[in-house]
Amino acid sequence: MTKSGYIGFFSHTSMEDIKADNNQVAGVLDTSTGETVLQALIRSFHFDKALMEEHFNENYMESEKFPKAAFKGKITNFSSVNLSKNGTYDVTVEGELTIRDVTKKVSVKGTIEVATGSITAISKFPVVPEDYNITILGVVRDKIEESRSIGCDEISASLKQNKLIFIILAV
Amino acid sequence: MKTYVKVILFFVFFVAVSAILAALYLYNLKHTDMSKARPDFVVTATGLLKEFEDNEALASAKYINRIVEVEGIIGSINTSGDNILTISLKTENDLSSVICTFPAVADPSTFRAGDRLTLRGECSGFLMDVLLNNCAAVNAK
Numbered sequence: 578m579t580k581s582g583y584i585g586f587f588s589h590t591s592m593e594d595i596k597a598d599n600n601q602v603a604g605v606l607d608t609s610t611g612e613t614v615l616q617a618l619i620r621s622f623h624f625d626k627a628l629m630e631e632h633f634n635e636n637y638m639e640s641e642k643f644p645k646a647a648f649k650g651k652i653t654n655f656s657s658v659n660l661s662k663n664g665t666y667d668v669t670v671e672g673e674l675t676i677r678d679v680t681k682k683v684s685v686k687g688t689i690e691v692a693t694g695s696i697t698a699i700s701k702f703p704v705v706p707e708d709y710n711i712t713i714l715g716v717v718r719d720k721i722e723e724s725r726s727i728g729c730d731e732i733s734a735s736l737k738q739n740k741l742i743f744i745i746l747a748v
Numbered sequence: 749m750k751t752y753v754k755v756i757l758f759f760v761f762f763v764a765v766s767a768i769l770a771a772l773y774l775y776n777l778k779h780t781d782m783s784k785a786r787p788d789f790v791v792t793a794t795g796l797l798k799e800f801e802d803n804e805a806l807a808s809a810k811y812i813n814r815i816v817e818v819e820g821i822i823g824s825i826n827t828s829g830d831n832i833l834t835i836s837l838k839t840e841n842d843l844s845s846v847i848c849t850f851p852a853v854a855d856p857s858t859f860r861a862g863d864r865l866t867l868r869g870e871c872s873g874f875l876m877d878v879l880l881n882n883c884a885a886v887n888a889k
Binding site for chain 1: 774775776777778779780808812813826832834836847849872873875876877879881882
């Protein structure tokens with residue numbers, strides 16, 4: 578498990594690129610079944626511009642009302658990952674992504690990198706704001722790509738207790 | 749042109765320029781510099797965690813988005829992908845800590861596990877640990 582997983586989100590538009598990082602993601606990967614749980618606080622997303630961060634929290638994500646985002650799922654082809662052999666494995670993750678109390682089924686591709694003593698999981702989630710009841714004014718909407726791809730990073734794992742540290746994904 | 753037209757035009761121009769400057773200022777506003785900010789609360793790592801464990805809703809309303817000055821012993825120091833420094837402060841609970849994330853400029857070499865540290869940051873809330881963002885050390889030793 579990890580407590581400092583990473584979720585970034587990135588949206589490219591004609592006017593500007595919007596980018597935020599969250600390095601405080603809690604994640605667990607059960608190495609016997611491939612099940613995984615990730616949790617993150619919306620407030621932990623950090624923007625370069627203070628005003629953008631404030632709007633993100635107050636107008637769009639309403640982080641006071643909905644402070645957390647979570648993913649619960651399973652790596653469907655976990656048996657193809659050999660945790661005792663270093664290497665990079667392609668995996669598919671299926672599960673439920675909850676943002677603003679709205680839960681949607683998602684299925685995404687990702688990779689798992691096994692190195693001595695650590696496991697790193699990386700995946701990208703396309704997220705459409707309207708799917709999660711995020712209302713965006715027309716003028717601003719043009720600035721935001723239909724799906725915000727989320728890059729996920731790594732987790733350093735300690736293999737104690739049969740749980741890996743997982744670095745993760747996001748919106 | 750009549751004088752009053754000139755005055756009105758000048759006035760409109762002045763308002764427009766002020767509006768643009770104000771918008772640019774707001775747009776480019778930086779995050780508060782925690783090393784200079786005045787803290788809303790001064791607590792110990794153990795005390796802060798205990799408040800969240802006892803009543804998460806109450807502690808959330810009190811601390812989230814506020815500047816908190818926390819004192820504790822450094823448990824672990826991590827630097828992740830983009831050189832983001834994260835320090836956890838130990839509490840009396842072995843499973844939970846106060847996790848403090850620094851802006852990209854922070855230099856990890858000034859911190860050592862086991863040292864006593866006081867830092868300031870914005871509280872983001874509670875998952876398994878209390879999370880602080882945009883942190884700065886107050887008296888790194």
